[in-house]
Amino acid sequence: MAGTQNSRDCGRLCQLRRDMTEGPRRATMADVAVEADVSKALVSLVYRKPEKVSPERRRRVHAAAERLGFRPNWVASSLSAYKGSFIGILVSNLHNPLFATIVDTVRTELDAAGRYGLMSSAVIQDRDGTTRTDRRIVNAFEDLNASALLVVGVTPDVSELQKLRPDIPIVVAAAAIDELPRAASVRSDNELGMRAVVEHLVSLGHTKIAHLGGAGGPASQRRAEAYAHAMTEFGLEENIHVESAEFDEQSGFLAAQRVLDRRPGATALACVNDLVALGAMNAASQRGLRIPDDVAITGYDNTFLAGIEAISLTSVDTGAEEIGRVAASWLVSDDAMPLAGTEILVPPRLVVRRSTRS
Structure with a gap:
């Protein structure tokens, strides 16, 4: 009897030690299935393809998981499945507020549909300042069996995306897909947007x-071409001038300085985006020029920066939230994904502020 009691005491002590070192046993999908009174296969489907499960059953499973403290191992499930449950999000430029708005909208829509995205920058900068697509990140999303890929903005080398397995759908937001025909795209209409800018400035007598733009990739080139088309339409082809600028504030500052030095008659600067416009405003202010009395300045994308009262920048609203909603609607279900090569253009609108009108 004493030996039996000692054995039991030892067993309890050993279990206590295991609990202290290993913690309580982690709940499994099987536990959730029992708690929610559904099959294990249904629990798995809720986390892999929630759109295939009714809202009521999803609520039951999520409630049971919450009670048990269950958390699915998405890495393991992605690696073991033909297609993972997460959506890869590649952002070309983490410094662009427009892209942040698109990603935030997409993530909100995915969450409402019971899905989620894993985000990373698609671009890496070398020590000499040149940028390139980070193939390691692209490959990582493929290795993890992402169910789809969202690319926000223009990547330097789209061939890395072209190499992805053909069964991984690709959606591009805020960029064209001329070099990536396997993808579907939703973006703003640059022709309409830049025409609205030029028409507004002409109506003010400019x-x-x-x-300021044209450098930094296809999106910048498209807006420069749209500017030239609009100037021609209004009979101002002899005044067309594109000063090379990329998408950052410093580039806009330097480009504006060159225009103000070499073309003193210029009374308006139409910039490729809001960051370039901020750089141009800084260059004009440093020279003692009044905005908009001496020089009018417009941006593009209508990021939150444009609406700050101290900045009050006239800018083209590209419909970032609508772009995000459309992209998300394609990503949440295989049935919603459009054919490769599909491109949706969201109509832009001009938001007029003090940088062009006192």
Whole structure:
């Protein structure tokens, strides 16, 4: 009897030690299935393809999981499945507020549909300042069996995306897909947006309108071309001038300085985005020029920066939230994914503020 009692005491002590070192046993999908009174297969489907499960059953499973403290191991499930449950999100430029708005909208929509995204920058900068697509991140999303891929903005080398397995759908937001025909795209209409800018400036009496942009990739080139088309439409082709600028504030500052030095007659600067416009405003202010009395300045994308009262920048609203909603609607279900090569253009609108009108 004493030996039996000692054995039991030892067993309890050993279990206590295991609990202290290993913690309580982690709940499994099988536990959740029992708690929710559903099959294990249904629990798995809730976490892999929630759109295939009714809202009521999803609520039951999520409530049971919450009670048990269950958390699915998405890495393991992705690796063991033909297609993972998460959506990879690649952002070309983490410094662009427009892209942040699109990603926030997409994540909100995915969450409402019971899905989620894993985000990373798609671009890495070398020590000499040149940028390139980070193939390691692209490959990591493929290795983890992402169910789909969202690319926000333009990546330097789209061939890395072209190499992805053909069964991984690709959606591009805020960029064209000329070099990536396997993808579907939703973006703003650059022609309409830049035409609205030029028309607005012409209505205020401006004729010598310079464009800061054209560098930094296809999106910048498209807006420069749209500016030139609009200037021609209004009979101002002899005043067309594109001053090379990328998408950052410093680039806009330097481009504006060059225009103000070499083209003193320019009375308006139409910029490729809001960050470039901020750089141009800084350059004008340093020279003692009044905005908009001496020089009018417009941005593009209508990021939150444009609406700050101290900045009050006239800018083209590209419909970032609508772009995000459309992209998310394609990503949440295989049935909603459009054919490769599909491109949706969201109509832009001009938001007029003090940088062009006192």
